[in-house]
Amino acid sequence: xxYYDKALxxxxxxxxxxxxxxxxxxxxRPATYWFAxxxxxxxxxxxxxxxxxxxxxxxxxxxxxxxSMCGYVSEYIEGTATKDILVSQLNVALxxxxxxKPPYIxxxxxxxSFLDPKEVPTDARNEILQILSNIDEVKExxxxxxxxxxxxxxxxxxxxxxxxKSVEIAIGLExxxxxxxxxxxxxxxxxxxxxxxxxxxxxxxxGVRTYLLFKPLFLSEAEAIDDxxxxxxxxxxxxxxxxxxxxxxxxxxxxxxxxxxxGSYRPPWLWSVVEVLKRTAQYTKQIRxxxxxxxxxxxxxxxxxxxxxxxxxxxxxxxxxxxNPKVFDNLTCDCKIKWKSELNYESLRR
Amino acid sequence: MEFxxxxxxxxxxxxxxxxxxxxxxxxxFASFGDDNLPTNILFGLxxxxxxxxxxxxxxxxPNYMVYYNRRPNIDPEKIYVAPETGIRWGLxxxxxxxxxxxxxxxxxxxxxxxxxxxxxxxxxxxxxxFAKKFKRQGTKLFILTDVPTENHYKFIRxxxxxxxxxxxxxxxxxxxxxxxxxxxxxxxxxxxxxxSEIIYSTAEHRELFDFGWKKNETPYxxxxxxxxxxxxxxxxxxxxxxxxxxxxxxxxxxSYFLPELHTITRIALRDYYSYLEAYTPxxxxxxxxCNSDLSIYAPEVQTFIKRVKERxxxxxxxxxxxxxxxxxxKKPYSLSKTHRVYQNAIKSVAKKSRSLIxxxxxxxxxxxxxxxxxxxxxxxHYDIPVTGDWSYEEQILTAQAIKDYLNKxxxxxxxxxxxxxxxxxxxxxxxxxxxxxxxxxxxxxxxxSQNAIQNLQNALKTIISEPGEKIDYLQEQLRxxxxxxxxxxxGHELINDETKILGKPRRPKKVMLNKNQIAYQxxxxxxxxxxxxxxxxxxEHEVYWVRFNGTELKGSSxxxxxxxxxxxxxxxxxEVVILDINGNVIASGKSLMSGSEMIDSERGVAVQIRHKx
Numbered sequence: 001x002x003y004y005d006k007a008l009x010x011x012x013x014x015x016x017x018x019x020x021x022x023x024x025x026x027x028x029r030p031a032t033y034w035f036a037x038x039x040x041x042x043x044x045x046x047x048x049x050x051x052x053x054x055x056x057x058x059x060x061x062x063x064x065x066x067x068s069m070c071g072y073v074s075e076y077i078e079g080t081a082t083k084d085i086l087v088s089q090l091n092v093a094l095x096x097x098x099x100x101k102p103p104y105i106x107x108x109x110x111x112x113s114f115l116d117p118k119e120v121p122t123d124a125r126n127e128i129l130q131i132l133s134n135i136d137e138v139k140e141x142x143x144x145x146x147x148x149x150x151x152x153x154x155x156x157x158x159x160x161x162x163x164x165k166s167v168e169i170a171i172g173l174e175x176x177x178x179x180x181x182x183x184x185x186x187x188x189x190x191x192x193x194x195x196x197x198x199x200x201x202x203x204x205x206x207g208v209r210t211y212l213l214f215k216p217l218f219l220s221e222a223e224a225i226d227d228x229x230x231x232x233x234x235x236x237x238x239x240x241x242x243x244x245x246x247x248x249x250x251x252x253x254x255x256x257x258x259x260x261x262x263g264s265y266r267p268p269w270l271w272s273v274v275e276v277l278k279r280t281a282q283y284t285k286q287i288r289x290x291x292x293x294x295x296x297x298x299x300x301x302x303x304x305x306x307x308x309x310x311x312x313x314x315x316x317x318x319x320x321x322x323x324n325p326k327v328f329d330n331l332t333c334d335c336k337i338k339w340k341s342e343l344n345y346e347s348l349r350r
Numbered sequence: 351m352e353f354x355x356x357x358x359x360x361x362x363x364x365x366x367x368x369x370x371x372x373x374x375x376x377x378x379f380a381s382f383g384d385d386n387l388p389t390n391i392l393f394g395l396x397x398x399x400x401x402x403x404x405x406x407x408x409x410x411x412p413n414y415m416v417y418y419n420r421r422p423n424i425d426p427e428k429i430y431v432a433p434e435t436g437i438r439w440g441l442x443x444x445x446x447x448x449x450x451x452x453x454x455x456x457x458x459x460x461x462x463x464x465x466x467x468x469x470x471x472x473x474x475x476x477x478x479x480f481a482k483k484f485k486r487q488g489t490k491l492f493i494l495t496d497v498p499t500e501n502h503y504k505f506i507r508x509x510x511x512x513x514x515x516x517x518x519x520x521x522x523x524x525x526x527x528x529x530x531x532x533x534x535x536x537x538x539x540x541x542x543x544x545x546s547e548i549i550y551s552t553a554e555h556r557e558l559f560d561f562g563w564k565k566n567e568t569p570y571x572x573x574x575x576x577x578x579x580x581x582x583x584x585x586x587x588x589x590x591x592x593x594x595x596x597x598x599x600x601x602x603x604x605s606y607f608l609p610e611l612h613t614i615t616r617i618a619l620r621d622y623y624s625y626l627e628a629y630t631p632x633x634x635x636x637x638x639x640c641n642s643d644l645s646i647y648a649p650e651v652q653t654f655i656k657r658v659k660e661r662x663x664x665x666x667x668x669x670x671x672x673x674x675x676x677x678x679x680k681k682p683y684s685l686s687k688t689h690r691v692y693q694n695a696i697k698s699v700a701k702k703s704r705s706l707i708x709x710x711x712x713x714x715x716x717x718x719x720x721x722x723x724x725x726x727x728x729x730x731h732y733d734i735p736v737t738g739d740w741s742y743e744e745q746i747l748t749a750q751a752i753k754d755y756l757n758k759x760x761x762x763x764x765x766x767x768x769x770x771x772x773x774x775x776x777x778x779x780x781x782x783x784x785x786x787x788x789x790x791x792x793x794x795x796x797x798x799s800q801n802a803i804q805n806l807q808n809a810l811k812t813i814i815s816e817p818g819e820k821i822d823y824l825q826e827q828l829r830x831x832x833x834x835x836x837x838x839x840x841g842h843e844l845i846n847d848e849t850k851i852l853g854k855p856r857r858p859k860k861v862m863l864n865k866n867q868i869a870y871q872x873x874x875x876x877x878x879x880x881x882x883x884x885x886x887x888x889x890e891h892e893v894y895w896v897r898f899n900g901t902e903l904k905g906s907s908x909x910x911x912x913x914x915x916x917x918x919x920x921x922x923x924x925e926v927v928i929l930d931i932n933g934n935v936i937a938s939g940k941s942l943m944s945g946s947e948m949i950d951s952e953r954g955v956a957v958q959i960r961h962k963x
Contacts, residue, residue: 218436262440
């Protein structure tokens, strides 16, 4: 099959091209970073998620226009992320990490691929990893990249610096259905490439963290649940060590936002997320599941009726920490009937 | 799965959806999944869902991305909804066009016998061509999807595509729609609704009723039944009103229950007028109730006004005076006490000059009825609330009709305005536009009062001096009716001095030429039905013809499938002439569809045959 859909790409590129007038220079502060309680090697510690500011994803800079749900396509950043710039970005986050509860897990993202040397030059990458290697409380490190850049040479270099840490390479598979990646997400890589990246990483002693997008554009709620369950099975079979389920959130300047604003897309119900997580319980001995829905409970994120969102969200976060499906027992709300009907009706209505 | 249309009232229709041994009467609900409600159709999300023998089971195939990834096995006995391709609001026209093409390709790929296809309203006008293609691919049911129910302006605007959808395929409208909207939506041509509003409202503790909803904390199952019964009541009422031929009345009445519904009703009745008109019968045999300010815009009313303006003209050689009279509640007017008073008064003065005097009746909402047309539908069939107050809209409409009528006469004709109250008020809007001399005989007094009658007679005496031509009033009346029915001048062709009229005033009449029947007047509608001889005359003028794609008719019905072409001005219940493939007259009949509908349809009876060669 073709690895991208020209009509969809044109649609995304049209949005992307509007950002060209608002160019921005790379600065000394990271794009964003946040902390959250997280399970680190079996203990509850702190997770740092750090998004470094770089020139951005090569895919979104190409004629493809980037992914349909990715807010980074609405930014157009220029300049070169030198070693000094990226290290100072890292330090901003690390300063705030010190007073957090150890042990730490540090997840490094860019608005593209950390392993792409055009985004993060090799000397900058080595320096960042060296700094992290020297912090004892950092037990785990997650480095995100598109599978194109998960290359043996890069991984060997990383392994040398981080021999004392557990490292996962994070890949946004989003869905194991290639048609979904082509006709909904505009992701631009094949299952074959993902499988190859996972094999490479595992062979060299890395873990793999697979990101799944829950409820891609054009899928109904019921189809989304089905898609997630199939994708989970696929990723486990491929050899992933962690699966992070990311319910769709509406990011500014995306195709998804356009359709959402026009009234033809609803972010997933938290009930659907619960439904998927419940069914992951059978795999928790093999791998770890993570889920921290962005903008949950809000219009732009996964949400229920408004009354039960906080409780249900708490159960979801609890599950990510303890991997125990009992947290979902006794969860209920009037809106559950509506959600169940929606599993039928959204498939009819769209 | 087969759909056949049983009855029309405007674009609203009663139909029958049949699959194997199960038959469903539409308009109706479509339900699916685990609704657990006693409804007609059960849509199943997947094959594992239990089959309920009382419902037609329809399986929704997944989105094309899921479908291509894992092609399901197709059971030729089952009904499927073809995969959708992600057409949504917010996407560009070009992209949507590409997605429609993909949908078309999948349907080709599917090769399903019993096929339902989604028609996304977000695709806009370009979906119409595809709907026609989908029909050729064997689609048996259209499912209107991506319906913008949250914005009522957008909602009613996007529904415009219904007008262009092939008429012989049933349409299911999806989305949350309050049951009070059903009459309007059925009137616009919707056949099926989903039940999401009933289920979702119940989950939100809302009890639905005609005027909206109210909070109700009764347990889910109990409230669900209640809401379901409410919706069923409106569906039944809608069905019943199509059957009786007064769906329009129910639409108008329900529009007043909810402000947003009223808004979209007004927009729909205005913007989709020509569509509504094309499906509205020009003749019925029962009362036309004009109960609201929306009734003025009913196709029945507007068609009458338009035809009087465009098709009516007096057959008299000379008219010296026109008398404008107020209407009466009894119809035809001549049978009322008041009109007997006027006519006796006129007769006693006019004597041999009677043919120089022409009478016309001023009324709302029909505007003006020439005396010759008082027996036809809807002049003899309308009923309005009478308070004596005329709304501004009524006055303007009536004034315009009077003006158009008076323009048909010579400027030396005198006009006696025997009107008062609202009638007179209407006339006064255009009095300065009238070329003829105006004489008021009922100003500030009741038209039936002795003084008014005296004024009328005095006025006549001063105008009338010589005897008029001797005319056959029956002939004059039937000619005017023929003109109204078939077009200006046709009356003269059908009925001339060689034809003989059998019958008396206000009794059924026959028009004969030698021993051949040209036409027969239906006493209930006042209209003419055609004998073979009449059909031949009509054929010569190339109006109200239907061309059969063969040479020999069998049975008493002509099906839409057998029709090659037809005159587009044909409306349901019009009298038509049937031509064979070579253009020869082979029969006369009564149409059951509008001209374009019989061209576009492949199913249903198009014409009931009256006389065959």
